[in-house]
Amino acid sequence: MIPKSVEQISDQAIAIKWDDESESVFFAEKVRGQCPCATCKDEEKPKENPFKILKANPNNVFFRNWEMIGRYAIRFSFSDGHNAGIYTFEHLKEIGE
Secondary structure (H helix, E strand, O other): OOEEEEEEOOOOEEEEEEOOOOEEEEEHHHHHHOOOOHHHHHHHOOOOOOOOOOOOOOOOOOEEEEEEEOOOEEEEEEOOOOOOOEEEHHHHHHHOO
């Protein structure tokens, strides 16, 4: 599945039209909360250190920009400064609305 077009509707939403003619809308808070990067995935694992600094709340984040990564993924930059996640098209299709 490959995007035919990607359109930033607002700072909170991005729409993707897929090559199968379906369309998905992505909201910044949800996409940020589903970040697949190693740092975010590591934060989901229980830690023994009770003084660990918790992950920033993804609420009230918005898209700063985005870029295509080859022919398989998109990297989003968020208002909280995070941009390490590489969202494969397959992952995006799963989390889209």
